[in-house]
Amino acid sequence: METLTIAGICLAILLAAANLRVDREIDRAQGKADAATSLIQTRTAEASGVQRVANAWRTASTVRPAGVVDCALGAVAKAAGGPVAISRLGYANGGVTVRLAAQPSDTVVTALRAAGLTPPPRAAPPASDPAAPAAPAPPALDFQTSAAECR
Amino acid sequence: MPVTSPRRSFGPALAVIAAVAVVGLAIRLGVQISALDAARSDLANAQQTASDLRSATTAGLGPALLDGRMGKPADLLAQDLARLGIKPQSVQMVGATPAGRGLTVARFIAEGRADPAAVDHVALWAKANPRSTILEALSLSGAGGDVRIELDALVHEAGPGPT
Numbered sequence: 001m002e003t004l005t006i007a008g009i010c011l012a013i014l015l016a017a018a019n020l021r022v023d024r025e026i027d028r029a030q031g032k033a034d035a036a037t038s039l040i041q042t043r044t045a046e047a048s049g050v051q052r053v054a055n056a057w058r059t060a061s062t063v064r065p066a067g068v069v070d071c072a073l074g075a076v077a078k079a080a081g082g083p084v085a086i087s088r089l090g091y092a093n094g095g096v097t098v099r100l101a102a103q104p105s106d107t108v109v110t111a112l113r114a115a116g117l118t119p120p121p122r123a124a125p126p127a128s129d130p131a132a133p134a135a136p137a138p139p140a141l142d143f144q145t146s147a148a149e150c151r
Numbered sequence: 152m153p154v155t156s157p158r159r160s161f162g163p164a165l166a167v168i169a170a171v172a173v174v175g176l177a178i179r180l181g182v183q184i185s186a187l188d189a190a191r192s193d194l195a196n197a198q199q200t201a202s203d204l205r206s207a208t209t210a211g212l213g214p215a216l217l218d219g220r221m222g223k224p225a226d227l228l229a230q231d232l233a234r235l236g237i238k239p240q241s242v243q244m245v246g247a248t249p250a251g252r253g254l255t256v257a258r259f260i261a262e263g264r265a266d267p268a269a270v271d272h273v274a275l276w277a278k279a280n281p282r283s284t285i286l287e288a289l290s291l292s293g294a295g296g297d298v299r300i301e302l303d304a305l306v307h308e309a310g311p312g313p314t
Binding site for chain 2: 001002004005008009011012015016018019022023025026029030032033036037039040043044046047049050051053054057060061064065066067068069070073086087088089090091092093
């Protein structure tokens with residue numbers, strides 16, 4: 001009986017020590033988990049910001065493909081059969097407008113249209129004076145295209 | 152009258168106390184081990200989530216077009232444009248948006264002179280770096296080839312980056 005009692009006391013001491021040890025392990029693990037949770041919160045905010053900017057970037061990149069400038073310039077050169085003088089070139093919102101320096105021939109205009117470059121739509125005459133004679137059409141120097149149209 | 156030894160009278164009580172203590176501590180240890188397993192599982196999940204978030208952040212944007220540690224971004228862009236045949240007269244950074252990982256999306260406006268070939272080079276350069284730059288707007292006009300370029304570019308910030 002005495003031996004069993006002493007053995008029980010010793011076992012209790014060992015179990016108490018194990019309890020303390022496991023307590024410390026739990027505290028350590030929870031400390032690491034808290035740090036990881038804090039890191040997750042920081043990274044979630046960062047990832048959210050990056051994702052927002054990345055989405056905006058991808059959208060802008062799709063809407064404004066720079067290759068359309070090269071396509072338009074190449075189409076003009078091909079249509080004219082070589083270098084051609086340009087008095088103005090504009091690129092905005094994914095579209096390109098080109099103003100030729102001289103009136104192109106019908107052949108060139110046809111080739112430009114085939115390449116996807118078309119004259120911009122003319123403004124409608126003012127509605128206040130529908131009986132006014134139509135103004136003479138200006139020479140078709142301007143052509144426009146977009147990534148979807150340029151071939 | 153018989154005399155009872157104190158040792159004999161405390162023996163059973165001590166044995167009971169020891170047995171209760173052993174049982175109680177064993178139960179508590181079992182509960183603790185269960186809690187420790189749960190805490191370790193939570194920690195592993197949290198570390199995995201943090202790792203996934205880091206991967207998601209890293210895969211966001213980039214690489215940077217301009218390295219702010221190598222000089223002023225506007226000056227670096229002017230050098231790039233000069234290499235492409237533009238004669239830049241002014242390059243200004245007009246806006247910036249933090250993009251994480253030490254990167255910034257910066258809006259630049261460059262003005263100078265160029266011919267259509269140089270403008271074509273700029274467009275092809277932007278097309279070749281779609282993850283680093285976006286050509287927002289461009290205009291070329293006048294007899295001297297006045298050019299105005301508006302573009303967004305990813306810039307590595309000048310400060311120390313994230314570890």
